[in-house]
Amino acid sequence: MISKFLQLAMVAAGAALALGSVTACSDDATATAPITSNPVTTTSMYSTQPSSAAKSPAMTASGDPQSVTTETETGSATGSRATGSALPATAPNPSTGVPSSFPGPGGQEIDAKGQAYLAALKRQNVTFMGDTDNSVALTMAEYVCSERRKGTDPVTVRAFVTASVGPGTNNVAEANAKADKVIKAADTYYC
Helix, strand or coil: CHHHHHHHHHHHHHHHHHHHHHHHHHHCHHHHHHCCCCCCCCCCCCCCCHHHHHHEEECCCCCCCCCCHHHHHHHCCCCCCCCCCCCCCCCCCCCCCCCCCCEEEEEEEECCHHHHHHHHHHHHHHHCCCCCCCEEEEEEEHHHHHHHHHCCHHHHHHHHHHHHHHHHCCCCCHHHHHHHHHHHHHHHCCC
C-alpha cells in the first residue's frame, strides 16, 4: 500500500516538474530584447533650442575666434522671424466664400422646415459650439430624423446628440438638457 502511495507521489511530482519546465519555457521576457545594438534616436520638428555647434565661436583663417550668429538667435539676416520657429495661423480666411454649387448651408437656401427647426433652437437658446453657419444643427436634425426612420434605439440617438452639444456646455446635466431640446425640435419641426 505504501509503495503504491509512493509511486503515485512520484508520478505527481514528475508531472509537476514537467508542467513547471513547460511554463518556464513559455516566458517571453527575452522577446522584447532589441534586435540590433544600434541606438534609437528621435528628433523634434519644432525645436526651439539652437544646437550647441551653432553657439560655439568659429575660427577665422588667422586662428582668431569669431562669433557666429545663427538664424535661430536673431531671426534672419533681414531681421524677420526664423522660418519654422512658430506654428502657422490656422484660422480660415474670412473672405473665402462657399461655392454656389456646394450643398448645405451657405451654398443652398435652407427650406421652411429647416428654418422652423433653427428658430425653435434659437428660442430655446440651444447652440452648437463653433457652428456659425448652422451646418452642425442641421446635420443633427438630419441625423435624428434618419435614425427615427431606421428605428434606432433612442438612447443611442440621445448619446450622439449629447456628444455634439456637449462642448458648448458646462456640465453633463446641461448637455443632456440641450440634447433633449435638439431632439424634440427635430421631431417637431424637421422630421
